[in-house]
Amino acid sequence: MESWKVNIISVWFGCFFTGLAISQILPFLPLYVAQLGVTSHEALSMWSGLTFSVTFLVSAIVSPMWGSLADRKGRKLMLLRASLGMAIAILLQAFATNVWQLFFLRAIMGLTSGYIPNAMALVASQVPRERSGWALSTLSTAQISGVICGPLMGGFLADHLGLRTVFLVTALLLMISFLVTLLLIKEGVRPAGSKAQRLSGKAVFASLPYPGLVISLFITTMVIQLCNGSISPILALFIKALSPQSDNIAFLSGMIAAVPGVSALLSAPRLGKLGDRIGTARVLMATLIFAVALFFAMSFVTSPTQLAVLRFLLGFADGAMLPAVQTLLVKYSSDQVTGRIFGYNQSFMYLGNVLGPLMGAGISAMAGYRWVFIATALVVLVNVVQLACALRQQQLSALQRKQDLT
Template sequence: MQRWQINLAVLWFGNFLVMAGMTMIIPFLSLYLKKDFGLTDSHEIGVWAGLIFASNFTTSFLFQPIWGKLSDKYGRKMMLLRSGFGMSIVMVLMGFAQAPWHLLALRMLNGVISGFSPAAVSLVSSTTPKEKMGFAMGTLQSGGTAGTILGPFIGGLLADSLGFRPIFYITGTFLFLASTLSWIMVKENFDRDAAAHTPQQSVLTGLKSLMAIPQLPALLSVTFLIQFAMLSPMPLIPLYVEKLHGTEANLAFFAGFVGSVTGLSNMVSSPLLGRLGDRIGSTRILIISLAGAAFMLIPQAFVGTVGQLLVFRFLLGCFLGGMIPTVNALIRRYTPDNMVSRSFSFNGSSLALGNMIGPVVGGALSGLIGIEGIFIFSASLLLVTCVWAYRTLRSPARSSGEFR
C-alpha cells in the first residue's frame, strides 16, 4: 500500500471509532439525567438535554478556526492527536459527573478541544494525490457515517446491560485507541521549519484571505446549508413515524430503522460517488447530489406508510454521500497549500453551525407548517443551494475548459 492509502485506512478506522464514541450517548442522555442526576420534571430534563447536546457544537464552532491556524503552523497530525487524546480524557470525566452543569461544562470543553474529523480530512487531503481526492474524501466520510450509525445502537445495548456511566468510560477508551493508532501508523510530510518561517495570519485575517478566493465562500455556505437543511426535520422523524405507523407495536424499531437507513446508503455511496467525481468532476457530483437530495425530500411529505418513507430515506442517503465529501475535495482544490488546515477548520465551523441551528429552526417551524412542511422547506433550501453552487463553481471550471 502507498503511504496515502495507509493514512486513509487508519484514519477511516479512527474516524469510525471517534464518531461511534461521540454518538453512543445520544440514546440515553435524557435517561442519564433522570436516573443518575435525579431530575424528575420532564420540561427540566428536556431543557438540560438540549443545552448539553448543543453546547458541544457551540464551542466547536468558535474554536475550530483557532485549531486550524495552529495546524498550519505545527502540523495536522499534532492537532489530530491533541483532539483525540483530549476528548478521551473529557469523555471519561463525563462518567464521574455529579450534576447536570458538570455534564454541560464537560460537553463545552469537549467542543473546545474537538477537531479529530476536520484534522483527519486535512491530513488525508494533504497526502492524497489530487486525482484520487474524491475517492479519499468519500471513503473517509463513510467511516464517520458508519460510526454515527452504529454508535447509538451500541450505546443503547451497553446502557441496558452495563448502565449509563460505564458508557463514558468505554467511549473514552475508543477515542484513546483511535488516537494511539493514528499516532503509531499515520505519517505526515510536514516541514515545521518552513512553516515556522512563514508569516502567520490571525484568524480573522486568514478568513479574509480565504474569502477572497471566489469559490470558498460558496463552499463554506453550501456546507452550512446542507447541514441546516438535512437536520431541520431530524428531531421530528420519530413523531412522523409514529403518525404513519399508527400503532405502538415495534414503534421504537421502525423509528430507529428510519433514522439509520439514510446513514447506511450514505456510507455505501460516499466512496462510489467520490471515485466517480475523480472521473467526471467533483462539481458535477455536488450539483447532482444537491438536486437529487432535494427531490428525495419532497415525496417524504406525502408518504402514507413507513415503508414508503424508508424507500425515500434510503434514496436520500445515496445522494447525501456526494455532498460533504465533494465539498471537501473542492475546498482542497481551491485552497493554497499553506492554508489547507485553516480552510477545513472554517468548513468544520460551518458544519457545526448547521448542526446547531438546523434542529432548532426545524422544531420552531414545525408548529407553523408541520413536519410535512419542514420536508418541503428543506428541499427548497437544497434546490436554492444547488443553483447557487452551479452559478458559483461552474465559471472557473469552464474557463479552464472542464466543468469539474
C-alpha cells in the same frame, strides 16, 4: 509502503472509531434529556436542540484557534487532543444528574472536538493532488461505517443496559481512537512560521482563482450539515409519535438513524468515480436536488418504515455531497493554502451543526415535527440555487480567461 498510505489506513480506523462513538449517542440524546427530568413537548424539543447545538457552537468559536495551533504544532497533536478530550467529556456525561450538567458537559466537549475534520486536512495535505479525490472519498467511508454501526450498537445498549451505558462505551471507543492515532499516525515536520502560514485571510482568498465559488462551497458544507442536524433532535421523538405503542424506541431510532449510512457506504466510491468522469460539480448538484425531493417526501410519512426507506434513499446523496465539496476545494485552491481552506470549511461545518439542531428544535416546538422536514427541504433548495449561480459564474470566468490568453 509510502507514509501517506500508512496514514490513510491509520486515520481511517481513527475516524471509524470516532464516528462510531459519536453516532452512538446522538440519536438518543433527546431520550436522555427526558430521563434527566424534562417532560413537556416544548421544553424537550428546545433542550434537545440546545444540548445538540452547544457542542458545535463552542467548536465553531475555538476552531480557528485550534487551526492556528495545528499549523505550528501539527495535526497529529490536534487528533490526540480531540480523541482524548472527547473521551473524558463523554465519560462525565454518563454521570449527569440534571439537564444543566449535560448542557455544560456538551459545551466542554465542543472545546475538544474536531477529530474527523483534522484527519481530512491531514490527508489532504499529504496525499498527491491527483489522488486527493480518491483519498478523501475513501476516508469518508470510515465515518459512514461508524455512523452505520454506532446507532445500532447504541440502541442495543440503551434498550438492554440503559442510556448511561452508551456514554461509558462511547468513551472507551474514543480511547481506542486515541491509541490508534498515538501509535500509528506519522506526520512530517511542519516548518513553523513559513510564508504560507503567515498569510492573512484576505491574502489566502486573493490567491484563489475563483474565491466566490470557494465561499459558495463553504455555504454548501454548512447547509449539508444543517440538513442532517435539523432532524437529529426530533428523530427519536418523531418516531415515538409515529409508533407510540412500540417498546423499543431507542433501538428503532438507532436503526433509522443508521440506515442512510448503509446506502452512503455503497454510493460514496461509485459516485466519486462518476464525478471523475462527468465532473464533481454535476454529481454535487444532482445529489442536492435529490435531497430536496426526499426531505419534502419525509414530511408526509405515516410510519417508521416509510421514514426508514426515505432515509435509506437519502444516504445515496449523503455519500457524495461532502466528499464532492472537499474535492472541489482541493481543485480550486493551491497547495500552499489547502490547509487553511480546509480550516475555514471546518468552521462552516460546525456552524451548520449549530444551526441545524436549533432550527429543527425551534420549528418542532412551534409548528410540529413534520414542518422540520419541509423547512430543511427549502433551505437545501435555496442552496442549490446559490451554488448553481456560483458554478455558472466560475464557468464564465474560466471562459473569459481562456479567451484572454488566446
